[in-house]
Amino acid sequence: MLWNLVILNLAMMLISWLIATFNRRVGIVDVTWAFCIAVNVVLSAWLIESAPVSIRIFIGVFSGAWFLRLSWHLLRRYLGETEEDRRYANMRQAMGKFQHIGFLLFFIFQAGLAWLFFLPMWLLLNANESQWSNWTGALMLIAGAIMLIAFCGEVVADQQLYRFKQDKHNHGKTMDQGLWRYSRHPNYFFEWLHWFAYPVLGLAAEQYVLWIYPALMWLFLYYVTGIPFSEQQALKNRGQNYRDYQQRTSMFIPRKPKQ
Template sequence: MNACWQLLIVWTLAAAMMSLGWRWQRTHANAGIVDVLWAAGVGGSAVLLAVLGSGAPWTRLLLAVLGGLWGSRLAVHLWRRVRGEPEDGRYRSLRAHWHGSEWKFFAFFQFQAVLVVLFALPFVAVSRNPAASGPWLLVAAAIWLLGVVGESIADAQLARFRSDPANRGHTCRQGFWRYSRHPNYFFEWLHWFAHVCLAIGSPIAWLAWSGPLLMYVFLRWISGVPYTEAQALLSRGEDYREYQRTTPMLIPWFPRRNDR
């Protein structure tokens, strides 16, 4: 089966899943479910493409394991937030901007199905790699472990901070959050380089670079940092402005002195 047919299957399954998710959000008035389904869809596409691929067995096995575990962890983490918290401010803003139009939300959910396909492109490159390289498999596993563990720790640090009522209206500066305003995003972006390593030797290895490139563009300019920081400024005001002045945005580094 060629890559186009494989991606068509991924899109069909993702579109059906997002349609069900749209119905769920109509009932629960919480569009945050789209993030849960996106993570599950991308992780599931790694497993599916590993099964359908024609590359070396060990490479495809590692793709299925790493991609599936990454998607499962992220989906479960996001589901706990969606289930236990009010609708995210990003989606409340969209709901107000669209005057509650469900058809616009349906189009938004289907756009996320297209994004599942785009983020599955690195998996196509990996699944067609005919030459599994032991050293590169180890490097890929190490990068994946650093990215997923780092993101898990950052998520846990933020959740622990937010669970304390005394921290309401304040910005988390604990752990990784002292060195980056978005350490969870940084480790999420880093994890995609694991698939670049897994694709080395594939005839379409260049396609694997779409993962870190797309993720950086979305996190930096589209759906990650801009929306998150806009909401943070609304809820935390000057405290977050000071955090912006002293703390690197994405790539962790030592905080700057605030001379103001």
């Protein structure tokens, strides 16, 4: 079944690549990435019968809801943009006449990343009932609390930023209210927090390898796809206004701002 999901991810990414080729809006890759994981999670929780029913329901509902909400949020942002995301506009310019094959390879690579970040759920769903310890119920409660806090935090952060950007009077200003008063990237922080739920739950089935995922997500957000580009674009668009925000506000972990 795992390879069937890989093929399904590739098919969805290729369809998205065709759409991006015609409308020159590569940002759809982010939407498809989250949706691929959501589909993988829901299908696997439904069809794989190895794990206890409670684990299947937990992952199908909690993880499925997380990635479905993320794909909806990214779709709303994608549809609301009038120009191509600056990240992908820069990529398009850099690739020049090779942009079509370049973006094709990029979309295929994103299908692989979707598979990589689906693996924690896959490993948990394939742990048979005899592998789960007597601590499963307690650890499931802890993992559920982590997921709930992360879900609520990211929904609030995303909605606060969305409403801020919808107000034309805020053009050129920095969002520094609500959760954004305590962290410059609260959405990324709660995304990172979410990934602690899987290794916590994995303790009950001796899936210790899952502790790689919070570290992996931190590396991606902190050094690769998240914070560096967001900070660069914010400084370019808002200049001193954003520099002042940087000086008083934590970059990642929420804490009281400096006076």
